[in-house]
Amino acid sequence: MTLNELKTEPKTKLSGPECLVQNERTACRVIGGKAVVITIDHNQVHVFNSVGTRVWQLADGRSIDSIVEAIVDEFEVERVQAALDVRSFAERLVAVGAARVAGERPE
């Protein structure tokens, strides 16, 4: 499973129980199965692949662990690998301002 590369290095390390939520200051449209996400305050456009798109859609306040469960159910991927990839992707979503950990202020 390959998640779309986001260039900004993450500052926040996530372990799994944290709840991930889309940043309100974003706009998104899924086009051809890929999410095009604009972070308005950074004026940046990101395109996610199909798995990244699903993670993004699931970032509705549920925990990263439950997002991993959903990804394992929906894609052919080992749980260990899915957990690594989803956490890494979630950290990058937070780093670019596309998502935040619920209860924390956006970076």
Place this chain on the structure above:
Amino acid sequence: MVSPPTTDRRVPQSGLGWEWTARGGELVTHFAGARVWQGPGGFEGTAWLVDDAPAPHHLLGGLAVLLTHRLGGGVFHAASVELDDAVVAFIGPSGAGKSTACRHVEGAPLVSVDRLALLPMPVSPLRPLLRPGPGWFSHPLPGGTRPVPDMPGALPGWRPLAAVLRVQKAAAATAIIAPTSPASAVTMLRESTFQTGLRPSAEQELLAALDQLVQHVPVARLELQLGASLKPLLRRWLKSQAEERR
């Protein structure tokens, strides 16, 4: 739709110009030296003088961005030419080769130098909205410097939009038009759009508009090779796109 400058007119500290005071409204767009807010009484703007153009020019530019956005389209950094009664728009960052691409379509009149409004329907001052058929339409806006002073120019007006090409320098020895995914096409268009708003809902509407545009108009990457004639390549590609879409 646009409120007159009802508040005090004054001279900003940066130079000549005027300012319309925003009264607790929400910033909806900005464009060069102008800002437009949506207030309780309509749209209100601030414009100020910058080195290259007068304040009214920027304010009108900002309003053009706002209005095209409200009509389901957008204003793009695009140089464009007329080819076979339709417009081919070249987008990309400064220095990408937009004007050079125009020059490589020999004999084609220049439509826009830097700014092009794209809408799903033309807007007429006599009849507000015309919808003569499917497809999108383009209208040039002022701005930019002509790449060649004596390059023939098309008369301003609405024309059907044939294609949008994102220009980049060629890696190969010849010019190439390369397909791109719809998501990448929307990304390329968004990066060449004049900022339309700072509100998530405005960006959401813009993404929807760009998605519509990509569904109706071919959008691709053009790898430009200096000296290579673009006209035959463009005609072949446009023909193949028309057949595919049929």
